[in-house]
Structures are given as structure tokens and as C-alpha cells.
Amino acid sequence: MSDIEDKHKGSYETKVHPILSSDVMSARIENVRSQLEWEPSAEKSGWENFVDSFKRVHVDEVDPNLSVAEKIAVKTARSPLKRKLKNRHLQMIAIGGAIGTGLFVGSGSSLRHSGPAGVLIGYFISATFILCVVCGLGELAVEFPVSGGFTTFATRFIDESFGFAANWNYLLGCCCTLPLEMVSASITVNYWNTPKKYRDGFIALFYVVIMGINLFGVKGYGEAEFIFSAIKVTCVLGFILLGIILVCGGGPNGHYIGGTMWKSPNGAFVGENGGQRFKTVMSVFVSAAFAYSGVEMTGLAAAETANPRKSIPKAAKQVFWRIAIFYIVALTLVGLLVSHKDPRLIGTSSADAAASPFVIAIVSHGIKGLPSVVNVVICIAVLSVGNADIFGASRIMVAMTEMGHLPKWCNLDYIDKRGRPLIALGVMAVFGAIAFIAASPKEGEVFTWLLALSGLSALFTWFGISLSHIRFRHALSAQGRGTDELCFVSPTGLYGSYYSCIIIFVVVCLTFWTSLWPYKTAPNAEDFFESYLSAPIFLVMYFGHKIYRRNWKIFIPSSQVDVDTGRRDTDIEQLKADVAQEKAEIAAKPFFKRFYYKVC
The missing domain is CATH 1.20.1740.10 (Amino acid/polyamine transporter I)
Structure with missing residues (x-):
């Protein structure tokens, strides 16, 4: 896949660096993860190992030539x-x-x-x-x-x-x-x-x-x-x-x-x-x-x-x-x-x-x-x-x-x-x-507004x-x-x-609609924001980011x-073969087992 120029910091176009194929990149990620497995040292006391466990894990910086999207993908993956x-x-x-x-x-x-x-x-x-x-x-x-x-x-x-x-x-x-x-x-x-x-x-x-x-x-x-x-x-x-x-x-x-x-x-x-x-x-x-x-x-x-x-x-x-x-x-x-x-x-x-x-x-x-x-x-x-x-x-x-x-x-x-x-x-x-x-004495009001902030977030x-x-x-x-x-x-x-x-x-x-015109009460700001506060927060975040990043x-x-x-x-061809074999094994099972696998 050829390079795609990342023209400005807000660009979110995906670019694969020529020296990093997806297999090589995934292999590097797994190699980094394997090096990060930490176990207590037998040469140190229990207290020293306890203190040592709170130290930060060192992770190498990602390749600066990668795009914004790839940097995020690599960082979260490893x-x-x-x-x-x-x-x-x-x-x-x-x-x-x-x-x-x-x-x-x-x-x-x-x-x-x-x-x-x-x-x-x-x-x-x-x-x-x-x-x-x-x-x-x-x-x-x-x-x-x-x-x-x-x-x-x-x-x-x-x-x-x-x-x-x-x-x-x-x-x-x-x-x-x-x-x-x-x-x-x-x-x-x-x-x-x-x-x-x-x-x-x-x-x-x-x-x-x-x-x-x-x-x-x-x-x-x-x-x-x-x-x-x-x-x-x-x-x-x-x-x-x-x-x-x-x-x-x-x-x-x-x-x-x-x-x-x-x-x-x-x-x-x-x-x-x-x-x-x-x-x-x-x-x-x-x-x-x-x-x-x-x-x-x-x-x-x-x-x-x-x-x-x-x-x-x-x-x-x-x-x-x-x-x-x-x-x-x-x-x-x-x-x-x-x-x-x-x-x-x-x-x-x-x-x-x-x-x-x-x-x-x-x-x-x-x-x-x-x-x-x-x-x-x-x-x-x-x-x-x-x-x-x-x-x-x-x-x-x-x-x-x-x-x-x-x-x-x-x-x-x-x-x-x-x-x-x-x-x-x-x-x-x-x-x-x-x-x-x-x-x-205001705990009920605090509860209500905390609920309003989290209500629609899900x-x-x-x-x-x-x-x-x-x-x-x-x-x-x-x-x-x-x-x-x-x-x-x-x-x-x-x-x-x-x-x-x-x-x-x-x-x-x-x-x-139900927040602005609630049942049995006239429209009022308190009822509206108690039910709908998450929505305007989401919109402000979305458009604010659009404007800032252009x-x-x-x-x-x-x-x-x-x-x-x-x-x-990472081996797509081998994965396809494994998935096909699993499907064939399931298809050979009795009906009730196939049904159970399908729904559970």
C-alpha cells in the first residue's frame, strides 16, 4: 500500500509506512508486549519487589513517520x-x-x-x-x-x-x-x-x-x-x-x-x-x-x-x-x-x-x-x-x-x-x-444531577x-x-x-420531546436538563473538536x-483456514448442538 501524505495535524487518513507491513507491525506489537511481562525477582526482598511493581513500564516511542491513525492503533494495541x-x-x-x-x-x-x-x-x-x-x-x-x-x-x-x-x-x-x-x-x-x-x-x-x-x-x-x-x-x-x-x-x-x-x-x-x-x-x-x-x-x-x-x-x-x-x-x-x-x-x-x-x-x-x-x-x-x-x-x-x-x-x-x-x-x-x-441535606439533588450527566451517555x-x-x-x-x-x-x-x-x-x-414537554407538567429547564443534559455536552464536544482540528x-x-x-x-490466510475448519466441525455436529452454538 502506497504512502498517503498526512497534510495537517487534523488529518485522519491511514498511511502504512513502507517498511512496516501489517504482519511486521503486529509482530513488533506482540514482541513489545512479551517484553513487558513482569514477574517478582527472586534476588530482591518482598518489599523491594512490592515497590518495584509500582514503577512505570517503559515502552518505546512509535515510529514518527507513521500517520496519526497508525500511531493511535499501535499505541492502543501494545x-x-x-x-x-x-x-x-x-x-x-x-x-x-x-x-x-x-x-x-x-x-x-x-x-x-x-x-x-x-x-x-x-x-x-x-x-x-x-x-x-x-x-x-x-x-x-x-x-x-x-x-x-x-x-x-x-x-x-x-x-x-x-x-x-x-x-x-x-x-x-x-x-x-x-x-x-x-x-x-x-x-x-x-x-x-x-x-x-x-x-x-x-x-x-x-x-x-x-x-x-x-x-x-x-x-x-x-x-x-x-x-x-x-x-x-x-x-x-x-x-x-x-x-x-x-x-x-x-x-x-x-x-x-x-x-x-x-x-x-x-x-x-x-x-x-x-x-x-x-x-x-x-x-x-x-x-x-x-x-x-x-x-x-x-x-x-x-x-x-x-x-x-x-x-x-x-x-x-x-x-x-x-x-x-x-x-x-x-x-x-x-x-x-x-x-x-x-x-x-x-x-x-x-x-x-x-x-x-x-x-x-x-x-x-x-x-x-x-x-x-x-x-x-x-x-x-x-x-x-x-x-x-x-x-x-x-x-x-x-x-x-x-x-x-x-x-x-x-x-x-x-x-x-x-x-x-x-x-x-x-x-x-x-x-x-x-x-x-x-x-x-442536598444529597437528593446531587444524585439527580449526577444521574442527568450520565443518563444518555450509554x-x-x-x-x-x-x-x-x-x-x-x-x-x-x-x-x-x-x-x-x-x-x-x-x-x-x-x-x-x-x-x-x-x-x-x-x-x-x-x-x-418528552424532556421538553414532560407528562403532566409545563415545559421547564430543570426537567429538560435532568433528562437531556448529556446530549448538548456531546454536541459541544463534537463540533468543538471539529473546529479546533479543522x-x-x-x-x-x-x-x-x-x-x-x-x-x-496476523496470518489472514491461516486464520481463514482455521475459521473454515471450525465451521465444518460445527456443521458435522447434531442439530441441538448446532442450535446451542448459534444462540449461546
């Missing part, structure tokens, strides 16, 4: 993060990543504002496009398990300005969600009538635990998430079994419930006519986006996964079934057990565990003891989400520094010999300290992932290549990514997109 996540870690991260306060507590607000049918419609439609997003992400993450994961794909396959805006939006969301979750925890302990003077103590406890976990590196994160996710999954499955028993009349009260909560005087929807009901259903999507956020963590963890080719496809294909079980079934039972007119759903704030429909459903049917168990699980869910936020945001900061989206002098790409991004973790520790506002991230998948496929086609060279092909395909982009765009537009392209030309740098499998 990042010295450790590949310590195993298949069991990734599976549990995928299962439990989206189970948090959004499900246990936030679903109560959705139920109150839209009714049981509105909740199911909003969450189910969201589940369909999330399936497409995660499958497309799985395809990209298997091929390019690079530092920053999906945060680098937008910059690489779409446009530098879009990547800049999307990455800052996601980072801001993570930085806001961390203190938000710890404030949630402080409000959750109110269920046990905890004296307010102890609130800072609980915040400090959660703060120390999740920061300590991340100081153990990626392995600490993986083991903690494995345990947290197992507890959350057990709780949801237990509630589903209990909910079925209660709906059928097997509770202490012995009353058959069935579908009575969907009938008059409660009703399945909120609103007196079709237009009002449509508006209340649309209000669910922001809550669903906050609840589902976390499903993309498998793509972010790809760079630190021992074998992404085997682990990520399973995690991606099983997302739909996990969402169907843990969200759709659980929320169906919640809608059958709790009236959307129940005054307890209002709570003292949007993080009040007493307003959890799971807790209300159990309390309303005379079961003692279990509500406290659910609240303990809510606290664990808070720890899990906070743990994921620190892990994700710290890795994003590293990637954004490598991409030039954060100042180099901040040293946020500092990675020590154990693969820990120490300075980025320190920045997250500072943001986490915002949670100590829980002792303030939607913009998912849109960027699907658009990156579309651009990657177009780049393959434009360069005369096909999906036969891919280790994993998205089951939902290119059309699935188009579907998710369209639905997300429609949801963002309709959310603008980069007026919407997309990187498909023929110039780098589809090679960062791949772990």
Missing part, C-alpha cells in the same frame, strides 16, 4: 495491560454487568411513571437493540483486543471528532456514576434507620473497598466481579421463583393475584389517552439505558482477556438471554405484584431502596426477613457498579491519552509493572470523593459501537476483503447494527481505514 481475565471472569462480567441499582431501584420510578405494560415495552425494545450492539461489539473486540476497547473503535473507524466526543461523554458518565452509586449506597442503608451521623462511615467503607479491589489490578477486578455477579444473579433468580409463587397465590396471605394489577383501577399504562401513554412509555428509555449500562464492559475488558477469541463470542451471544431472564421476566413479575399507584414507589429520592419494587413486592405479601436480604444485595450491586466504573474509566483514560484526547503531561497513561493505570486510578479516587456529599456509546461496526464492515468491503477472515461474525450482522443505530437515534429524538470530514474514507493493526491473529 498497551502493557495484563491479560489476566479468564473465561469465567468474562462470563460473569457479562451476566452481572447490567444488574445494578437501575434494576433493583430505578425500575420503580419507571413503573410509577409508565405502568407495568409501559415498563415492559420500554425495556424489551431496549433489549433488542442492545443485543445488536453487543454482537457487533463482540465482532470488533475479538479482532481488535486493544487498550480502551470500544472507546478506540469510534476514533479508528468513524472519525476522530466523533471518537473524541463519544469518549469524553462515556468518561464523564463513568466519573459521575461512581459517586452516584456510592450516594445510592448511603441512601440504601436508610432502610435500616441508620443514624445520619454514620452515613459518611458507610461511604468511606464502600470507597475503600472498591478502590482497594482495583489496586489488585485486573485480576482483583475480575475475581471481585465474579463474586458480586454471582450474588446478584442468585438474588434475581430467587426473586423470580418467589414472584411466580406469589402471583399464583402461594404467599402467606394465600391470595391469587394473577393479572389484577393490570386491570382497573390500576391499569397497564399511565395516561388518559394514547398520546399521553406514548409519552410515558418513551420516558422509560432513559431509565432503561441507565439500567442496561454495563453490558459493554466485555468489550472494554478484551485487551486484558487471556483468550478473547473463545471468551467474547460466548459472552456476546448470551446477552439477550440474560437480559430476557433477569430484566423482562423479573419486571413482568414486579408489574404483577406491585401497583404503579403504590405511594411507596415515590421514595425520598431516586436511590431510595425502600422504593425498590422488589422490596415492596416482598413486604406487601407479608414476607419478613427477605427485604433486608434484597437491600444487602442492592449494596453489593452498588459495589459492583462502582468497581466496574473505576476499572472502565481508568482504562479509558489510558486509551484517550494514547489517542491524544487527554493532555500527555497528565501522565494518565502511566501503567506500572503489574499493569495498573495508577494515575488514572488516582483521578477516579478524587471523583469518588464527591460521594461524601451524602452527609449533606445511548451515545452504544450508537458509536454500532456505527463503528458498520464502518468496519464497509472498510472490509472497500478493500476487497470479507467476513471469512473474521474469528467471530456478529449473529445479528450488518443489518442488526443499522437497526440499533436507527432505534437509538429515534429514542434520543423522542427523549428530547477536520470537516464526517467519516474516514472506507478505503483508508486500518483494518489490520492490533489483531492478535
Whole structure:
């Protein structure tokens, strides 16, 4: 491939230096990574090895003759993060990543504002496009398990300005969600009538635990998430079994419930006519986006996964079934057990565990003891989400520094010999300290505005992932290549990514409408920005970067997109042969095994 002149600093054209073919470049990346594996020295004391582990890993500078795009691709591909996540870690991260306060507590607000049918419609439609997003992400993450994961794909396959805006939006969301979750925890302990003077103590406890976990590196994160996710999954499955028993009349009260909560005087929807009901259903999507956020963590963890080719496809294909079980079934039972007119759903704030429909459903049917168990699980869910936020945001900061989206002098790409991004973790520790506002009487307002900053960020991230998948496929086609060279092909395909982009765009537009003209209240700035603050921030970032870099392209030309740098499998012909052999072996298996492989 001939050189393409990089005419100005904003150019994002891909240029392959003549002395660096894709095979040679990938070989160099792997050689650098192999040299970065650090083990404690037997000649040093334990303390000396401990101190030595915090020293920065030295990485050679990239070839200055490379283009901006290639420099970013090489830097993110050879990042010295450790590949310590195993298949069991990734599976549990995928299962439990989206189970948090959004499900246990936030679903109560959705139920109150839209009714049981509105909740199911909003969450189910969201589940369909999330399936497409995660499958497309799985395809990209298997091929390019690079530092920053999906945060680098937008910059690489779409446009530098879009990547800049999307990455800052996601980072801001993570930085806001961390203190938000710890404030949630402080409000959750109110269920046990905890004296307010102890609130800072609980915040400090959660703060120390999740920061300590991340100081153990990626392995600490993986083991903690494995345990947290197992507890959350057990709780949801237990509630589903209990909910079925209660709906059928097997509770202490012995009353058959069935579908009575969907009938008059409660009703399945909120609103007196079709237009009002449509508006209340649309209000669910922001809550669903906050609840589902976390499903993309498998793509972010790809760079630190021992074998992404085997682990990520399973995690991606099983997302739909996990969402169907843990969200759709659980929320169906919640809608059958709790009236959307129940005054307890209002709570003292949007993080009040007493307003959890799971807790209300159990309390309303005379079961003692279990509500406290659910609240303990809510606290664990808070720890899990906070743990994921620190892990994700710290890795994003590293990637954004490598991409030039954060100042180099901040040293946020500092990675020590154990693969820990120490300075980025320190920045997250500072943001986490915002949670100590829980002792303030304004904690509810702080929670609301933190939620506003992070509310739509997940939607913009998912849109960027699907658009990156579309651009990657177009780049393959434009360069005369096909999906036969891919280790994993998205089951939902290119059309699935188009579907998710369209639905997300429609949801963002309709959310603008419901935010500007909310149900039952006159248009006001506070309600609008509480629901839609992420959107103007994204637009300011996008156009601000365009103006600063004088980069007026919407997309990187498909023929110039780098589809090679960062791949772990560099021998394309051998890879095609391996993929063809795997497909032949699967085709020879019995029908039920082929079906299981297809959907799981």
C-alpha cells in the first residue's frame, strides 16, 4: 500500500509506512508486549519487589513517520495491560454487568411513571437493540483486543471528532456514576434507620473497598466481579421463583393475584389517552439505558482477556438471554405484584431502596426477613457498579491519552509493572470523593444531577459501537476483503447494527420531546436538563473538536481505514483456514448442538 501524505495535524487518513507491513507491525506489537511481562525477582526482598511493581513500564516511542491513525492503533494495541481475565471472569462480567441499582431501584420510578405494560415495552425494545450492539461489539473486540476497547473503535473507524466526543461523554458518565452509586449506597442503608451521623462511615467503607479491589489490578477486578455477579444473579433468580409463587397465590396471605394489577383501577399504562401513554412509555428509555449500562464492559475488558477469541463470542451471544431472564421476566413479575399507584414507589429520592419494587413486592405479601436480604444485595450491586466504573474509566483514560484526547503531561497513561493505570486510578479516587456529599441535606439533588450527566451517555456509546461496526464492515468491503477472515461474525450482522443505530437515534429524538414537554407538567429547564443534559455536552464536544482540528470530514474514507493493526491473529490466510475448519466441525455436529452454538 502506497504512502498517503498526512497534510495537517487534523488529518485522519491511514498511511502504512513502507517498511512496516501489517504482519511486521503486529509482530513488533506482540514482541513489545512479551517484553513487558513482569514477574517478582527472586534476588530482591518482598518489599523491594512490592515497590518495584509500582514503577512505570517503559515502552518505546512509535515510529514518527507513521500517520496519526497508525500511531493511535499501535499505541492502543501494545498497551502493557495484563491479560489476566479468564473465561469465567468474562462470563460473569457479562451476566452481572447490567444488574445494578437501575434494576433493583430505578425500575420503580419507571413503573410509577409508565405502568407495568409501559415498563415492559420500554425495556424489551431496549433489549433488542442492545443485543445488536453487543454482537457487533463482540465482532470488533475479538479482532481488535486493544487498550480502551470500544472507546478506540469510534476514533479508528468513524472519525476522530466523533471518537473524541463519544469518549469524553462515556468518561464523564463513568466519573459521575461512581459517586452516584456510592450516594445510592448511603441512601440504601436508610432502610435500616441508620443514624445520619454514620452515613459518611458507610461511604468511606464502600470507597475503600472498591478502590482497594482495583489496586489488585485486573485480576482483583475480575475475581471481585465474579463474586458480586454471582450474588446478584442468585438474588434475581430467587426473586423470580418467589414472584411466580406469589402471583399464583402461594404467599402467606394465600391470595391469587394473577393479572389484577393490570386491570382497573390500576391499569397497564399511565395516561388518559394514547398520546399521553406514548409519552410515558418513551420516558422509560432513559431509565432503561441507565439500567442496561454495563453490558459493554466485555468489550472494554478484551485487551486484558487471556483468550478473547473463545471468551467474547460466548459472552456476546448470551446477552439477550440474560437480559430476557433477569430484566423482562423479573419486571413482568414486579408489574404483577406491585401497583404503579403504590405511594411507596415515590421514595425520598431516586436511590431510595425502600422504593425498590422488589422490596415492596416482598413486604406487601407479608414476607419478613427477605427485604433486608434484597437491600444487602442492592449494596453489593452498588459495589459492583462502582468497581466496574473505576476499572472502565481508568482504562479509558489510558486509551484517550494514547489517542491524544487527554493532555500527555497528565501522565494518565502511566501503567506500572503489574499493569495498573495508577494515575488514572488516582483521578477516579478524587471523583469518588464527591460521594461524601451524602452527609449533606442536598444529597437528593446531587444524585439527580449526577444521574442527568450520565443518563444518555450509554445511548451515545452504544450508537458509536454500532456505527463503528458498520464502518468496519464497509472498510472490509472497500478493500476487497470479507467476513471469512473474521474469528467471530456478529449473529445479528450488518443489518442488526443499522437497526440499533436507527432505534437509538429515534429514542434520543423522542427523549428530547418528552424532556421538553414532560407528562403532566409545563415545559421547564430543570426537567429538560435532568433528562437531556448529556446530549448538548456531546454536541459541544463534537463540533468543538471539529473546529479546533479543522477536520470537516464526517467519516474516514472506507478505503483508508486500518483494518489490520492490533489483531492478535496476523496470518489472514491461516486464520481463514482455521475459521473454515471450525465451521465444518460445527456443521458435522447434531442439530441441538448446532442450535446451542448459534444462540449461546
